[in-house]
Structure formats: structure tokens, C-alpha cells
Amino acid sequence: MQIGLFVPCFIDAFYPEVGIATLELLERFGCKVDYPFDQTCCGQPMVNAGCHPEAAATEQHFVNQFEKYDVIVAPSGSCVHQVRDNLTAIKQTDKVKHVRTNTYELVEYLHDVLKVDAFPWARFEHRVGYHDSCNTLRNLGHGQPSELHGKYFSKPRALLEKVAGLELVAPSRPDECCGFGGTFSVTEPEVSGQMGRDKIADHGRAGAEYIVSADTSCLMHQQGCAKRIGAPIRFMHIAEILNGAAA
Amino acid sequence: MKGRNDILAAIRANKPALKAPAPEVPSFDEAYPTDTTGLWPRFADALALMGGSVAEIQEGQSLEDCIRATLADRLPEQPIIASAVPELTGNRRLREHDNPKTLHDIDIAVLRARFGVAETGSVCFTEKELIVNAVAYLAQHLVVLLDPAELVTNIHRAYQRDDYKNARYTVFHTGPSATADIEGVLVRGAQGVRSLTVIAASVDTPG
Amino acid sequence: MSTPDPTKTINSPEATRESAPRFTKAKDGKRVDHAAAAKQFLDSPIHAKSHDERVWAMRTKRDKQAHAIEEWEELRDLASQIKTHTLTHLDEYLEQFADNAAANGVRVHWAADAADHNRIVHEIFNDHDVKKVIKSKSMLMEECGFRHYMEGVGIEIVETDLGERIQQLDNEDPSHVVVPSVHKMRSDVAKVFAETLGSDPDNDDAHYLAGRQRDATRPLILEADAGMTGANFAVAETGGFIVCTNEGNADLSANVPNLHVASIGIEKLVPRMEDMGVFIRLLSRSALGSPITQYTSHFRAPRAGGEMHIVLVDNGRSKRLGQEKFWSSLKCIRCGACMNTCPVFRRSGGLSYGATYTGPLGLILDPSFDAHRYSNLPFASTLNGSCTNVCPVKINIHEQIFEWRQVLAEDGHIPWAKKSALAAAGKVLADPKRYRAAIRTAQSALKHLPDWAVYSQLNAWGQVRDMPDVPDGGSFHDWYRKNRLHKTEAADTATHDSGDDS
Ligand code: SF4
Numbered sequence: 001m002q003i004g005l006f007v008p009c010f011i012d013a014f015y016p017e018v019g020i021a022t023l024e025l026l027e028r029f030g031c032k033v034d035y036p037f038d039q040t041c042c043g044q045p046m047v048n049a050g051c052h053p054e055a056a057a058t059e060q061h062f063v064n065q066f067e068k069y070d071v072i073v074a075p076s077g078s079c080v081h082q083v084r085d086n087l088t089a090i091k092q093t094d095k096v097k098h099v100r101t102n103t104y105e106l107v108e109y110l111h112d113v114l115k116v117d118a119f120p121w122a123r124f125e126h127r128v129g130y131h132d133s134c135n136t137l138r139n140l141g142h143g144q145p146s147e148l149h150g151k152y153f154s155k156p157r158a159l160l161e162k163v164a165g166l167e168l169v170a171p172s173r174p175d176e177c178c179g180f181g182g183t184f185s186v187t188e189p190e191v192s193g194q195m196g197r198d199k200i201a202d203h204g205r206a207g208a209e210y211i212v213s214a215d216t217s218c219l220m221h222q223q224g225c226a227k228r229i230g231a232p233i234r235f236m237h238i239a240e241i242l243n244g245a246a247a
Numbered sequence: 248m249k250g251r252n253d254i255l256a257a258i259r260a261n262k263p264a265l266k267a268p269a270p271e272v273p274s275f276d277e278a279y280p281t282d283t284t285g286l287w288p289r290f291a292d293a294l295a296l297m298g299g300s301v302a303e304i305q306e307g308q309s310l311e312d313c314i315r316a317t318l319a320d321r322l323p324e325q326p327i328i329a330s331a332v333p334e335l336t337g338n339r340r341l342r343e344h345d346n347p348k349t350l351h352d353i354d355i356a357v358l359r360a361r362f363g364v365a366e367t368g369s370v371c372f373t374e375k376e377l378i379v380n381a382v383a384y385l386a387q388h389l390v391v392l393l394d395p396a397e398l399v400t401n402i403h404r405a406y407q408r409d410d411y412k413n414a415r416y417t418v419f420h421t422g423p424s425a426t427a428d429i430e431g432v433l434v435r436g437a438q439g440v441r442s443l444t445v446i447a448a449s450v451d452t453p454g
Numbered sequence: 455m456s457t458p459d460p461t462k463t464i465n466s467p468e469a470t471r472e473s474a475p476r477f478t479k480a481k482d483g484k485r486v487d488h489a490a491a492a493k494q495f496l497d498s499p500i501h502a503k504s505h506d507e508r509v510w511a512m513r514t515k516r517d518k519q520a521h522a523i524e525e526w527e528e529l530r531d532l533a534s535q536i537k538t539h540t541l542t543h544l545d546e547y548l549e550q551f552a553d554n555a556a557a558n559g560v561r562v563h564w565a566a567d568a569a570d571h572n573r574i575v576h577e578i579f580n581d582h583d584v585k586k587v588i589k590s591k592s593m594l595m596e597e598c599g600f601r602h603y604m605e606g607v608g609i610e611i612v613e614t615d616l617g618e619r620i621q622q623l624d625n626e627d628p629s630h631v632v633v634p635s636v637h638k639m640r641s642d643v644a645k646v647f648a649e650t651l652g653s654d655p656d657n658d659d660a661h662y663l664a665g666r667q668r669d670a671t672r673p674l675i676l677e678a679d680a681g682m683t684g685a686n687f688a689v690a691e692t693g694g695f696i697v698c699t700n701e702g703n704a705d706l707s708a709n710v711p712n713l714h715v716a717s718i719g720i721e722k723l724v725p726r727m728e729d730m731g732v733f734i735r736l737l738s739r740s741a742l743g744s745p746i747t748q749y750t751s752h753f754r755a756p757r758a759g760g761e762m763h764i765v766l767v768d769n770g771r772s773k774r775l776g777q778e779k780f781w782s783s784l785k786c787i788r789c790g791a792c793m794n795t796c797p798v799f800r801r802s803g804g805l806s807y808g809a810t811y812t813g814p815l816g817l818i819l820d821p822s823f824d825a826h827r828y829s830n831l832p833f834a835s836t837l838n839g840s841c842t843n844v845c846p847v848k849i850n851i852h853e854q855i856f857e858w859r860q861v862l863a864e865d866g867h868i869p870w871a872k873k874s875a876l877a878a879a880g881k882v883l884a885d886p887k888r889y890r891a892a893i894r895t896a897q898s899a900l901k902h903l904p905d906w907a908v909y910s911q912l913n914a915w916g917q918v919r920d921m922p923d924v925p926d927g928g929s930f931h932d933w934y935r936k937n938r939l940h941k942t943e944a945a946d947t948a949t950h951d952s953g954d955d956s
Contacts (some may be wrong), residue, residue, distance in 0.1 A: 012930045013893045014922040019930035035934050038886040045883070049836075050859025050868065051876045057884030070666075086856075134838035146517060147795065147843035149526040173510070177797045181836025186833060186914035190493040193918025194502070194801050224919030249566035251552070254720065254768045258545040261776030267538040293745065332540055343758065347710045348676045365748040366735075380709040380757060384702045402746070403731035411727055412692055415558075415755035416709075421746050422700040423905050428617035428633060430640040431508040432660035437616050438668060438675075439702025439749070 003033045006103070008076045008188055009041055011216050018216055021243040022075040028121070028243070029114050030092055033073075036065045043089065044082040056089040063087075067095040071113075072103040075239050077136030077215045078182070080105040085139060106239055107214045111155040118162055121244040125165035128241075129208030130157055131199070131222070132175045133215035142214070142237035145193030146174045156214055156238055163241060171202035180221035196225035200233055210234050212241060266380040272403065279365065279400035286365040286398040287447070294368030297422030297433055300443035302390075309445070310335050314355065314390050317444055321388065324341070331378045332392055334448065347381035356386035356440075360393045361410060363445070366401035369421040370445060373414035378418055384439040392448040463507035468883045472500040477805045486809065486827060488834040492802035495637075505637055506800040513794040515743020516844065523739075537785035540723050541775065547690040548766070554693025555764055558755040563766045569597035574765050575600070575682075575715055579609055582713055584679040584760075586753045590697065590704035591615040591786055593631055594719050594767055595748040597810045597823075611682075612674045614703035616667055623650040629804025629812060632741045632790035637803040650947025678926075681707035683753075685718040686787065691726045694754030695764070698737060698747040705751050712754065715763045721771050721784040727817060733787060736846035740791040774822055779857045783818050785847040790815075792841035792851055798834055807831060813843035816856040821862065829867035832858035893929065 003026060007019040026033045042062050043055035062083070066072045074080050083103045090096060110116045111141075136142040136156070143154035160166055179185070179195025200222055203211050213219050216237055223235045236245065280286055291301045302317040304310060314335075315322070329350070330337035335357050336365050341350075358377060360370035370391050377383055411417045424439030435441055475498040480666045481485040496502050520526045552562045563578075565571035571594075579587070587604070589611055595601070601611045601622070612620040617634040621627065624646045628634030635643070640658040648655035653666040684706045685695035695718060698706040701764055708714045724730065738747045756762035775781050793813030804812035808830055809820040817835055818829035830853045841851040862868055882888045915921065927933060 009889075009893065010922075014925060016925050016927065016930035016933050020933060037934075037939070040886055041883040042515070043880075046876045046880050047861075049833075049872065049876055050856075050861075050863035050882070051873060052860055052863075054873075054877045054880035056880075058880055061884045061886070082583065094613075110912040134836065134840070138839035139841065140689065145840070145843050147520075149520050149523070157707050175840075176928075177838035177840070179797065179836060179838045180829055181838070182832065184836045186797070188489045188912045189493060189917045190489065190496050191798050191801050191834075194496055194838075195797050196919065198506075198801075220922050224915070225918040228918065243856070248568070249564075251564040254564055254566060254766075254772060255548065257768070257772035258720070258775060261772055262544055263542050263775070263778075264537065265887045267535070267542045267544050269539040269725060269729075270532050270535045272527075272532060272536075275529075278524075297744065297746070297748065303672055309807040319457045351672065351676055354530055369746060369750070372755060379704065384706045384709065401727075401731075402735050406728050406731040406734075411689075411694060411752050411754065415753075415932055417647070417706065417752040417754070417756055419746070421748050421749065425700050425748050426664060427742075428615075428620065429643050429660040429663055430504070430637055430638075431511065432640070433634075433662055434664040436668065437664060437701035438671065438704070438706055448469070 001033065001070050003247055004066045004072045005033050005035045005075035006039060006042070006066065006072055006076065006079065006178040007035065010215070010220055011075065014220065014239065015216055016108065018075055018239055019237040021237065021245065022073070025239055025243040026073065029116065034069070039065045042079045042082045042180065043087060047082060047086050047089070047144070052089040059087050059090050063090070063096050063099050066099050070102065071109070072099065073106055073109050074103065075106045075214065075216065075237060077105050077133045077140055077175050078217055081135040082137040087232070105136060105214060107136065107142060107156045107159060110141060110159060110242070116159065118179050119242050119244070121222060122163045122242055123165050123244070124163050126209045127169050127207050128160065128169045128210045128212050129169050129171055129203035129206055130158070130160060131178060131211050131213035131218055133213055133218045134177050134212050159242060160212070167243070169206040169208050171199075171206045173202055178218050178222050180218045185221055193225055194222070196222050197229060200226050200231050202233065204233055208233060210236050212236050212238050214238050215244045265385070268276075274401070274403045274407070275372045276400035276404060283395045283398060285393050286400065289365040290363055290368055290398055292368070293366060294422060294445060297368050298425055299368060299422035299445060301447050302444050304362055310448070313446065314357065318388055318442065321442065322354055327352055328355045328357065329353045329382060329386065330357040330374060332357055334392065341378040343378055343384060345379045347379055347385070350379060350382050350385045351440065353382065353386040355388045355390055356382045357390045357392070358383065360391050360397070362397040362405070362408070363393045364402060364405050364419070365398050367421050369405070369419040371405070371410065371417065371419050371436060373410060373417045375414065383418070383420065384424075387441050389420070389440045389443045391420070391443065391445045393445050394449045395447050396449060471641065472498055474498070474638060475501055475803065477808070480808050480827065484827070485830050486807065488802065488806055488808070488830050491808060495803040495806055496801065499565055501637065501639060502801060502803070505803055506720045509636060509794050509800045513844070515790070515793065516740055516791055518741035519743050519745065528617070529732055529736055530846055533736055534785060536724060536729050536732060537847050538782070540725055541721065541781065541784055544720065544775065547725055548720055550690040551680050551688055551693055551723060552766065552906060554690070555694075555925055558693050559762070560693065561757060561761075561763045563763065563765045565765050565769070567769045571598045571717060571765055571767050571769070572600055572603040575717070576604070576607060578715055578763055579680060580738050582680065584609065585715065586610045586612070586678045586710070586744065587680045587682055588612050588614050588675050588678040588707045589682035589685065590699060590707045591618045591634065592682070592717055593810065594717050594747055595682070596628060598767070599820070600715070600717075612671065613676070614671060614675065614707055615699070615701060616664060619667060620646060623647070625914055627805065627810070630790055630793055631788045631811070631830070637805060637821055649869065653742070662880065663684045675706050675710055677831045678711045680713040680715060682717065683707055685716055685722055686737065687724055687730060688718050689727055689730065690723055692754055695722070696730065696749045697753070699751075700748045702749050705749055708753060712760045714753070714760065715765065716753065717767060719771060720766050720768055737787055740844065740846040741789040772824060780822065780854055782849050783854060784848055787816060787847055789846055791844040792845065795844045797838065797839045797871035798836065802834070807834070814851045814855065818851060818858060821858055825862060825865060825867050829862045832862060846932065855954045890931070
């Protein structure tokens with residue numbers, strides 16, 4: 001079983017520690033992980049803006065890079081949603097289908113495939129507000145969205161609960177969007193910023209010292225908003241905590 | 248001008264070619280009590296949630312006494328009471344051909360509901376019970392007699408009845424007129440009645 | 455549960471003195487700029503915050519209702535299936551409906567578009583010498599620009615829904631399909647009523663204001679020559695239609711004057727009365743979080759001595775029925791739940807959409823009326839998907855927003871600068887060498903990464919937030935090369951030329 005690790009551009013450039021944590025975490029569970037060196041992007045920036053033909057070459061490159069792996073894992077819900085549900089600008093060959101059906105977001109992979117039951121190396125003595133990114137929650141099925149009638153579950157929280165010392169706190173609007181939204185963050189900066197500030201404030205009122213998520217793009221946006229207004233809250237990707245990062 | 252045939256033709260040309268049979272709609276009322284005594288409290292609770300209330304006729308009290316006592320602090324000295332029920336005479340007669348515009352000074356209209364719905368606290372009228380439809384909206388307060396035996400469990404059951412097929416006008420009232428259009432503040436009596444009171448009263452079986 | 459005391463005010467102790475936000479309307483032939491209008495709304499922070507909180511409260515109440523009903527998701531499925539069934543047989547059900555209505559003594563008219571609708575109603579009014587009309591809220595009539603048309607021909611229209619009346623008196627469009635004046639605070643209403651109804655400008659108590667409106671509207675209701683309503687549903691089996699209100703104003707409009715005209719969109723059909731159980735149980739719970747509207751009114755035939763007309767309106771609906779990706783938007787029952795849950799709607803206000811339909815529903819309906827004018831709207835969304843989850847008829851709203859972006863891009867409705875920037879980004883992102891070059895250094899990445907998303911507006915990211923810090927140890931790529939690659943046997947350096955340590 002060979003895993004291809006996809007490290008999206010924002011993580012590559014600004015949050016290398018998230019990529020490292022993902023790699024190390026998978027290796028702790030005995031996975032054989034390879035990082036195809038010529039990888040670029042999944043095509044999301046173009047597709048999110050409605051420009052599918054403009055994404056075709058990037059999508060093809062993505063498939064070329066990853067078709068040789070049994071599974072592909074990425075620490076980014078929005079990229080996995082793009083690959084799984086929207087990578088449609090190119091001909092749907094068997095290789096394309098293979099890549100699309102075997103791409104996992106990290107939390108899913110740990111929870112559903114590896115069925116991890118402990119992170120003995122992890123300890124995080126802080127109050128954490130978990131941010132369900134909309135892509136992980138509503139498109140990838142990380143948990144039960146608050147709008148739907150049904151039994152509550154949350155895969156990322158189930159994982160975080162296994163981390164010693166970590167205390168989960170809940171904001172009053174449990175799964176309200178933080179306002180990143182891909183191109184939305186720059187086409188609608190005012191609303192996006194307001195949503196980001198509201199999100200941070202909600203977590204702050206719940207007592208969170210850290211906002212943790214499986215989507216780096218949401219965190220980058222929220223962190224940027226927090227810095228701008230001088231909010232003292234901190235941010236961390238779930239992979240880092242599960243891999244035993246200290247505060 | 249394009250008319251019926253053009254619009255229908257456009258629909259025929261464009262409608263999705265899907266096989267989509269009409270689903271069966273269950274009644275969803277297995278969990279409801281099966282007798283009137285069980286349904287009444289649910290009805291009363293649901294009605295209260297919608298801003299209506301239930302009044303009880305006390306020992307020795309007449310229907311009119313009960314109504315006046317219930318609405319005491321909300322009535323002028325000589326309230327105009329229009330009754331559409333044989334149980335009460337009132338002081339204003341309702342006739343089928345009354346011009347609706349003449350009903351605007353009525354303080355209380357007393358009506359009998361055809362049936363009630365426990366799920367929502369709704370009471371149902373048709374033009375037969377209303378005599379003049381507009382009275383139920385122009386009066387300041389509504390008093391409704393409802394036979395507890397005429398309660399159905401939920402809205403599905405309400406729509407299984409065939410009242411609508413024969414009546415020109417059928418309406419569910421669930422509490423009084425209400426609005427929250429000004430800063431979300433709940434106000435009763437936006438345009439229609441300011442209060443709605445339901446009194447349990449079985450229909451007198453003719454002797 | 456106790457009944458709220460109607461005589462007691464529950465207003466917040468102090469009304470704001472912040473003036474109401476005003477929006478610049480897009481000129482004819484121009485695109486609506488949602489982002490700019492949203493900024494105008496957010497520039498009135500007290501209004502914006504209050505709006506977000508009040509609209510969110512409706513969403514919260516909706517959740518409470520939805521979560522208390524065991525069969526909730528089943529009801530949504532049924533509603534969606536009934537609508538699919540009806541829309542795939544719409545011609546048959548419409549004929550059945552129209553024939554039954556005619557047999558009930560109702561005059562049925564067919565309007566292909568908004569102009570037809572307005573003209574037909576005008577003719578009916580002329581025939582009856584109608585000068586004054588009371589009407590209840592109808593999104594279809596908004597869509598047709600009905601009130602403006604009637605003003606133009608000298609027929610007075612009085613809105614009887616309080617929120618709609620406030621908007622009429624303030625000469626503003628409704629901002630929400632269920633609560634048209636939800637963007638206003640009571641101080642704004644006090645100002646409007648003081649100017650138009652002569653109420654005390656210093657009294658902004660909601661009960662006082664609602665009372666003044668009641669007193670002022672009552673004589674207009676009694677004097678009206680005709681009443682108009684829309685319809686929430688039309689039932690093929692009976693030829694009747696159903697109107698849901700909380701104020702009883704549709705019943706006043708229909709039952710006081712002798713002439714009742716109902717404007718009904720052709721998508722409002724359901725086959726049988728029995729189907730209504732599903733929709734009535736869903737509608738108000740989804741809309742306001744109340745189990746049912748105060749009034750659920752079923753009109754089947756004119757009352758004795760009265761006259762009833764139905765105008766069945768197409769106005770683009772039959773065309774939309776043929777759009778593979780978008781036809782299911784015709785299932786909409788205008789509950790507004792998608793607006794209430796939408797984080798963008800709550801923070802930008804309905805008027806920022808510059809269109810009849812606002813919020814997520816607007817994003818998928820408005821472009822079908824005018825693709826160019828509303829081409830920005832499908833981008834006024836984070837695609838978070840909450841709208842889809844609350845929709846009682848299970849329209850895949852956020853997916854349709856996403857699809858609309860593609861349609862608008864293909865049809866040339868997005869700005870050239872944006873499209874060409876994305877085309878350029880697509881080239882860089884497909885080429886590892888150019889990609890690596892672009893983000894070789896963190897500084898360069900800072901410049902390029904947002905650029906891909908930002909296209910022409912270089913500073914949009916930085917307007918409201920900071921850029922991330924530059925990591926000390928370089929990119930993940932660098933780390934991997936240093937720590938892993940040189941340890942990996944048989945690394946095929948030939949394929950790694952893009953990552954030269956230069
Ligand atoms: S799209 Fe769905 S949620 Fe939105 S108004 Fe229509 S029915 Fe309601």
C-alpha cells in the first residue's frame with residue numbers, strides 16, 4: 001500500500017509544519033508515504049471561480065503525479081473535495097477515476113481507514129475550539145451538520161478526544177462558515193473579514209485558546225483576521241496536534 | 248399575447264424526462280394519543296405556543312360570563328359581540344349577506360370550529376361556520392368553540408379530510424394575528440384579531 | 455410554555471441612532487456589485503450586527519423545530535419527491551388545476567411574462583372600475599414589478615403585510631422573502647412612520663408602531679375596491695390555492711372587497727390536498743421556526759356574490775424547467791430558510807443583492823432573469839452548503855451556485871481581467887517548473903499565491919487581514935528535499951529538475 005502525499009500550495013509555502021506533521025503521523029501508523037516532487041495544485045482556484053477549462057491542464061498534471069499511488073492523502077478538506085467531487089475538466093479515464101475515488105482527507109483516513117484508537121505521543125493541555133471547515137463538514141461528511149436532523153457525530157473531535165490534556169470547547173454557532181470560501185475571500189473582502197472576526201470572537205467567548213481545523217486555508221484566513229485586530233487566539237492544524245506538537 | 252396553449256406547450260417541450268412517481272405520504276401520527284382526553288392537552292400546549300389560549304367554563308358560569316371574564320381587561324364597557332353559534336345570542340347578528348365592511352366595529356366574534364389539530368393548536372373554519380368570512384379578521388377578539396371529539400392528531404390527518412373539496416373557503420387559525428416585522432419583536436394583532444380563545448364545548452346532540 | 459404578554463414591550467432598552475444603511479442601485483445594463491453594497495451595509499455596524507443576530511435567531515428557532523420532529527428528513531425527502539413528480543408532469547397538473555378552478559367559478563388567466571401579468575390585472579381592474587387595492591405579500595408580484603406598474607396607471611396599491619408596508623412607505627424593495635424589512639431597526643421604522651403616518655418620531659416601541667400601522671391601514675382595507683393575494687401552493691385536485699400568513703392580511707385582502715385577484719406562479723402546483731400535510735408542516739418551521747403560520751387559508755371558489763380571478767404566471771419558469779442543472783430550483787417554496795442560514799446574507803443584508811430574490815435563492819434565480827446584471831451574485835457565496843441542508847424541498851442550492859459560476863464564465867459574463875488572470879494561473883499551476891519558480895521563496899509565494907486567487911485586486915486579501923508569516927526553514931518542498939529526498943534511494947533526480955537548489 002503506497003500513499004501519495006499531496007501538500008497543497010498554501011501549506012507548502014507558509015505552513016510546512018502541517019505537511020511534516022501529516023507525513024510523520026502517517027508514518028507512525030506504519031504507512032509508506034511518498035511525496036511526488038513535481039506536484040503542484042489540484043485546480044481548485046480556477047474551478048472555484050467557474051473557470052473549468054482553465055483548470056484542465058492543472059487537473060491533468062495532478063492525475064499524472066498521483067495515478068501511481070494506491071491512495072492519496074492530503075491535509076486539506078477543500079482540495080480533497082475538489083479532487084473527489086469537482087475534478088471534471090478532463091476526460092474521465094480510469095486513471096482519473098482511480099485518483100478521484102482514492103483521495104482522502106487526513107482526518108477521514110485516520111478515522112475511517114486506519115481506525116486509529118490512540119495517539120500515545122500526543123499531549124496538548126489547552127482549550128481547543130475545533131473549526132469544522134464547510135468542505136470537510138458538508139462535502140466530505142466529517143460530522144453531523146447542525147442543520148440536519150440526525151445523530152451527532154464528529155470524526156475530528158473523536159480524534160482530538162484521544163489527545164491527553166486537550167479540552168474541547170464549542171462556539172455558540174457550531175458550524176458557521178468562517179468566511180474564507182476560496183475566491184470569496186478576495187472578491188468579497190468585507191463580508192469575508194466580518195465573518196472571520198465573528199468566528200474568532202465566538203471561539204474566544206467559548207474560552208478557546210486555540211482554533212484547530214483540518215483546513216489550512218480557513219486557518220490562514222482566520223489567523224490573518226486575528227492578527228489584524230490583535231486577537232490573542234492561536235491556530236493549529238489538527239495534524240500537528242495529533243502528531244504530538246506542543247503548544 | 249401568448250396564452251394557455253403556448254405556456255403548456257413550452258412546459259411539455261422542456262419538462263425533465265424523469266420517472267418520478269408521486270410518493271405515498273404517511274400519516275406520521277403513531278406517537279399521538281388515540282383518545283380525545285390525550286389529544287386535548289397537546290392541542291392546548293400547541294395553541295399557547297402560538298399565542299392563543301384555552302378558557303374553561305366554570306361551574307355555574309354561562310358561556311357569555313366566561314367570555315367576558317376571560318377578556319375582561321381588554322374590552323370596552325359595552326362590547327359588541329357577534330355570535331355565529333346557537334349557544335350564544337350576543338348583541339350583533341351575523342347574516343350571510345352582510346357587507347363585510349360593516350363588521351369593523353365588532354369586539355368579539357364567537358365561532359364554532361369544524362375541527363382542531365393537536366399538533367399545531369389550529370382550529371378550522373369554512374364559510375359555513377364564519378357566516379361572513381371577514382368577521383374572523385375584522386373583529387378585535389375571537390372566541391372559538393371546539394368539540395374535543397373533533398380533534399385530529401396532526402396536519403397530515405387534517406388534510407385527509409374533505410372539507411376543502413366542498414367549501415369555497417377553508418382556513419386554519421392558529422392563535423391570533425401576529426407579526427415580528429419590527430426588529431423581531433412579537434406583536435399580537437398585527438392586522439387581524441388581537442386574541443384567540445378556545446373553549447371546549449361539545450356540540451349539543453339534538454334531543 | 456407561557457404566552458408572551460402582548461402588552462409588554464420586549465424591545466431592547468435603547469434604540470440605535472445609527473441611520474439606516476442605503477444602497478447604491480446598479481444602473482440599467484450594469485452589473486450589481488454585491489461586494490460594494492455589502493460594504494455599505496457593514497459600514498452601519500449596529501444595523502449589521504443586529505441583522506445578523508435576528509436572522510440567525512430565525513435559523514436557531516428553525517433548528518429547534520426541525521430537531522423535535524423525528525421524521526424531519528423524511529418530510530424533506532417527501533416534499534422534494536412530490537415537487538419532482540409535479541414538475542415532471544406540470545402540464546397535466548396545470549390543466550387539471552385550471553379546469554377545476556374554472557368549474558369552481560373562478561376566472562383563470564394565463565400570463566407568459568411580467569408584462570402580461572400586469573396588463574391582465576390592469577384589465578380586470580378597469581372592468582370593475584377599481585381605484586384602490588389592498589394586497590398581501592407576493593414575491594411573484596415583486597418579480598413582475600407590479601406595484602410600480604400600478605402606480606404608473608394611477609391605481610393605488612396598499613401593502614397589508616406590516617414588513618412589506620414599511621418597505622412600501624420607505625420606497626425600498628423587500629430585503630427578505632419572509633420578513634421584508636428585517637434589515638431595518640425600530641428606530642428606522644419610527645422615522646418612516648413619523649414621516650408617512652404621522653406617528654410620534656420619538657416613540658420607537660414596536661407595539662406602538664405596529665398599532666399605528668394597524669390603525670392607519672384598517673380604513674384602507676375597508677375602502678378597497680379589490681384585494682390581491684399571491685399563493686404559496688395551488689392544488690390541482692381541487693382547483694384551489696393556499697396562502698399562508700401570520701397577520702391574517704391575505705384573508706382581509708380576499709374577504710373584505712368583493713373582487714379577489716390571485717397571482718400564482720405556475721410552479722406552485724401540488725397534485726393533491728393530501729400532499730399539503732408535508733408542505734405545511736415544513737414551511738413555517740423552516741421559515742420562522744414556528745410550527746405553522748397563524749393563518750393557513752384555502753381558497754377554492756369566490757364567496758357568494760363575490761368574484762375571483764387567478765392569473766397563472768410563467769415569466770421564465772417554463773424555460774427554467776428545461777435547464778438540466780437548474781430546473782429543481784422551481785421546487786422552491788419561498789420559505790427563506792436559506793437566507794436565514796446564509797452567513798453572507800446575514801452580514802450583507804438582502805438589499806445588497808439588488809434583486810427581487812436575495813440570499814442563496816437569489817444567487818440561483820436572479821441570473822436566469824438577467825445573466826449579465828446578476829453575474830456577480832453567484833460569487834457572493836462561500837459555497838458552505840448550509841443552505842442546501844436547511845432547504846425543506848432539498849434543492850442543491852450550493853451546487854447550483856457553483857454551476858452558475860461555470861455557466862457565467864462560459865457565457866462570457868465574468869470580467870475579462872479575472873478570467874485571463876485565472877487562465878494564467880492555470881498555466882503556472884500545470885507546470886511544476888513555473889510553479890516552483892513562483893513559490894521558490896516565501897516572499898515570492900506571498901506575492902504569487904494570493905495573486906492566483908486575487909487576480910486584479912492585489913490588495914483584497916490585505917484589506918481585512920494579514921498575510922501569514924514566512925516560515926524560517928523554507929517550504930515543505932525544501933524540507934522534504936533536505937530531510938527525506940537525499941535519504942531516499944534511487945530518487946529520480948531527472949524528474950526533480952524544477953526543484954534545483956539554486
Ligand atoms: S431555496 Fe429552499 S430554503 Fe431557500 S427559500 Fe426556497 S425552499 Fe426555502
